[in-house]
Amino acid sequence: MSNSIIRVEALHKSYVNGSNSLHVLKGIDMDIQKGEMVSIMGSSGSGKSTLLNILGILDNYDAGSYHLDDIHISKMNETKAAKYRNQYIGFVFQSFNLISFKNAMENVALPLYYQKVSRKKRNNLALEYLERMGLREWAHHLPSELSGGQKQRIAIARALISKPKIILADEPTGALDSQTSLEVMEILKEVNQTGIAIIIVTHENDIANQTQRIIRLRDGVIESNQVNHAFHLESVEVN
Amino acid sequence: MFDKDRWQEIFNAIKQNKLRSVLTAFGVFWGIFMLVTMTGAGNGLINGVTDGFKDFAANSAFVWANTTTKPYKGFRQGRQWNFTNDDMASIRREIPEVDVLAPKLQGWNISNGENVIRGLKTGSFRVNGEVPDYNLIDPNEMVYGRYINDMDIHHRRKVCVIGERVYEVMFEKDEDPVGEYLKVSGVWFQVIGVARSKNPNINIGGDKKEMISLPFTTMQQSFNYGNDVHFFGFTSRAGESVSETAEKVTQLLKSKHSIDPEDLEATGHFNVEEQVKTMNYMFLGINVLIWIVGIGTLVAGAVGISNIMLVIVRERTKEIGIQRAIGARPWTIVSQILTESVFLTTIAGFLGLALGTLVLHAADMAIMAAEAAKTSEEGTFFKNPEIGLPMALIALAVLVLTGLIAGLIPAQKAIRIKPIEALRHE
Numbered sequence: 001m002s003n004s005i006i007r008v009e010a011l012h013k014s015y016v017n018g019s020n021s022l023h024v025l026k027g028i029d030m031d032i033q034k035g036e037m038v039s040i041m042g043s044s045g046s047g048k049s050t051l052l053n054i055l056g057i058l059d060n061y062d063a064g065s066y067h068l069d070d071i072h073i074s075k076m077n078e079t080k081a082a083k084y085r086n087q088y089i090g091f092v093f094q095s096f097n098l099i100s101f102k103n104a105m106e107n108v109a110l111p112l113y114y115q116k117v118s119r120k121k122r123n124n125l126a127l128e129y130l131e132r133m134g135l136r137e138w139a140h141h142l143p144s145e146l147s148g149g150q151k152q153r154i155a156i157a158r159a160l161i162s163k164p165k166i167i168l169a170d171e172p173t174g175a176l177d178s179q180t181s182l183e184v185m186e187i188l189k190e191v192n193q194t195g196i197a198i199i200i201v202t203h204e205n206d207i208a209n210q211t212q213r214i215i216r217l218r219d220g221v222i223e224s225n226q227v228n229h230a231f232h233l234e235s236v237e238v239n
Numbered sequence: 240m241f242d243k244d245r246w247q248e249i250f251n252a253i254k255q256n257k258l259r260s261v262l263t264a265f266g267v268f269w270g271i272f273m274l275v276t277m278t279g280a281g282n283g284l285i286n287g288v289t290d291g292f293k294d295f296a297a298n299s300a301f302v303w304a305n306t307t308t309k310p311y312k313g314f315r316q317g318r319q320w321n322f323t324n325d326d327m328a329s330i331r332r333e334i335p336e337v338d339v340l341a342p343k344l345q346g347w348n349i350s351n352g353e354n355v356i357r358g359l360k361t362g363s364f365r366v367n368g369e370v371p372d373y374n375l376i377d378p379n380e381m382v383y384g385r386y387i388n389d390m391d392i393h394h395r396r397k398v399c400v401i402g403e404r405v406y407e408v409m410f411e412k413d414e415d416p417v418g419e420y421l422k423v424s425g426v427w428f429q430v431i432g433v434a435r436s437k438n439p440n441i442n443i444g445g446d447k448k449e450m451i452s453l454p455f456t457t458m459q460q461s462f463n464y465g466n467d468v469h470f471f472g473f474t475s476r477a478g479e480s481v482s483e484t485a486e487k488v489t490q491l492l493k494s495k496h497s498i499d500p501e502d503l504e505a506t507g508h509f510n511v512e513e514q515v516k517t518m519n520y521m522f523l524g525i526n527v528l529i530w531i532v533g534i535g536t537l538v539a540g541a542v543g544i545s546n547i548m549l550v551i552v553r554e555r556t557k558e559i560g561i562q563r564a565i566g567a568r569p570w571t572i573v574s575q576i577l578t579e580s581v582f583l584t585t586i587a588g589f590l591g592l593a594l595g596t597l598v599l600h601a602a603d604m605a606i607m608a609a610e611a612a613k614t615s616e617e618g619t620f621f622k623n624p625e626i627g628l629p630m631a632l633i634a635l636a637v638l639v640l641t642g643l644i645a646g647l648i649p650a651q652k653a654i655r656i657k658p659i660e661a662l663r664h665e
Binding site for chain 1: 248251558565566567568570657
């Protein structure tokens, strides 16, 4: 039993569009440990979103292998994919992606709905998670009545409620101002402290610098994969 | 099945575009409404028509003699001939398939002018000679008194049964006619009853309301018809075909009267069984037509629902993507779309069913009111437009099925949405 939550070896992915084939990922190798907080950086077109989609079992890959918590993820039917997504992965998106006609509590509780948890139980749990995000009193508000930061915190609560092993965050602060970004990052770090691995896709150095490891992608290959010393210094300072 | 989250989504989808939902639902509403009202109207027609002959013996036929058209055994063509009492006895004796046999006389020559007189009242009515058994072919109910019986026949009593119109003209309102006398074509007859036919839509040999029926034997004697039988009705025994029996009867008559068996014109007959069959095929045709039009309209409505569900799926692409990303299984999405489609169809269909039934009820009331107010004695050809419980249940099943089918394509489309594409969809 290895200690890695995500293990990717020689991953290839191309998009075929008519007669054109676009080779997006050209052999990615990476290994993310349980409880690690990693950022993936790269300019647009570097393949970072594609990689995140594959990691999130939202997309499949052409060659190589992908192990999630030592389970080999290969081509699978949607029902099974949905089950793995629900059990192992929490998603946080740039545009929050909350369901507009459900209030905060219902949005948070939604993953449990798909696990067939009873309504009362999942709503109570959702309230608990909202409490942790400091949004208890906003539980019955619709997303349209909340600020960007609040929405992202609700999205994080939703990602956490199914007790995932890993959180995939796609530009989680992309739509937020710097102050709110900071708050959201603090929350993500707190989440990370509880032992959940976090992968953040970002193009902001400020954000990347707050993670333990920075993986830089360029043209579908890993350009660098370094431990972020700034993070360790910071944690040393904190401790 | 009842799941608040699912219904929340459905109501949200409907609420977000109220006008669109209403217009879409209208298609199905209209389909069911048409189906219900048309079926009701069809049933009304069938009820109205069959009500006019439902008691008439369906296994009966009438036979009469025509001029011959072929020379045979030394006789020239174009010969006039008549059935006789002997013929009736022969049929009875030789053709066991015949059940009821009712010879009839038709008094054309004594029904001219004002042929019926009572005091100062006069009238012009047809006179027929009947046997008691005729009541088994074309049943009457008696408004007053009784019908002709065997004693009348045996003793050649000078009695008569009159139709309702005859009673109205020859008697005062509410006067008891039994025991009174009418002078019919110069001979006095005692009235023994007033008959009302249970089959007003079938009239053979004149309008039954304006008919005076005399005992068959009395009429032969009193008006000098000798042994003549002008025509007769018969029924075949259970299990025997009416047309085959009629063929046997006519062949027997032809051989007795030296008529070429090949001479098809020499006898005429009217086969009630055939007529009823034809009528039933016509009703079947009407029903098939109604269902084709109704189902067609319903299909048009379902296509509308399907279309709008596609739009809804497209609008919700992102939402579906999110749901998939956080663990919704394809079946969750499919059942969501199907429930929505069935819900929309069923609600619309129910309203259509309700309004259709209401319209039929109103029509029924109007017809009954019109009938009550009507003074003339015209028969109705439209009665009790209605749809039965089975029909309503079938409509319900058709609705649910329609909703399912209408939701199928959009649901297929919804699960083909890849979460990743849906999330990209802005």
